[in-house]
Amino acid sequence: MKSMPGHDMSSMKKGDVSIGQPGDAAKVTRTIELVMDDTMRFSPSQINAKPGETVRFLVKNAGKIPHEMMIGSADELKEHAAMMRKMPGMKHAESNMITLNPGQKGGMVWQFPQTGMVNFACLMPGHMEAGMVGEVKIIG
Numbered sequence: 463m464k465s466m467p468g469h470d471m472s473s474m475k476k477g478d479v480s481i482g483q484p485g486d487a488a489k490v491t492r493t494i495e496l497v498m499d500d501t502m503r504f505s506p507s508q509i510n511a512k513p514g515e516t517v518r519f520l521v522k523n524a525g526k527i528p529h530e531m532m533i534g535s536a537d538e539l540k541e542h543a544a545m546m547r548k549m550p551g552m553k554h555a556e557s558n559m560i561t562l563n564p565g566q567k568g569g570m571v572w573q574f575p576q577t578g579m580v581n582f583a584c585l586m587p588g589h590m591e592a593g594m595v596g597e598v599k600i601i602g
Contacts, residue, residue: 481534481580484557485516485573493518498562500525502589504582507596515600516573523562529584529594532559533572539583543590559585574600 496519497505511517523529532539560568574580577600584594 480575480578481538481558482572482574485518485571487518487571489516489573490518490571491515493520495520495522496531497521498523498525498529498531498584498594500527502584502592502594504531504584504594504596509596509598511574511598511600513576513600513602514573516571519560519570519572520567521560521562521570522567523564526564528561528563528586529589530559530561530586531570531582532556532585533580533582533598534558536581539581539585539590539595543583543585543587546585547587574598576600577602 492515494506494509494517498521499505519531521531532542534542558570558572560570562568580598580600582596582598583590
């Protein structure tokens with residue numbers, strides 16, 4: 463199987479405090495189990511977090527096709543989804559995302575910013591457009 467080349471992620475705001483940052487596993491305050499499936503939904507799709515909270519996401523792909531969870535601003539996610547449509551199958555590894563094949567489970571640790579809204583979505587071509595999106599409300 464031929465591997466697809468990576469892609470330029472320079473448009474994504476590295477260290478953008480508005481979306482948070484990779485968290486320290488030793489500082490996790492709670493674990494959230496998240497399921498992705500072929501109905502193009504995340505369960506749960508609405509999550510609340512406290513300012514500065516470090517959360518471990520345990521993510522499961524319960525579908526029969528690959529899915530991913532990427533954390534970012536709504537604009538960043540839309541921009542990246544458009545890139546994925548132009549280059550389906552490209553491989554990438556970023557600290558703010560996890561890609562899982564059918565039946566796979568994985569984890570990601572994320573520290574949320576002070577207050578506001580952080581979005582997440584599946585950026586496989588067509589998935590975000592089909593409604594595979596969610597949000598984290600950071601409230602004090």
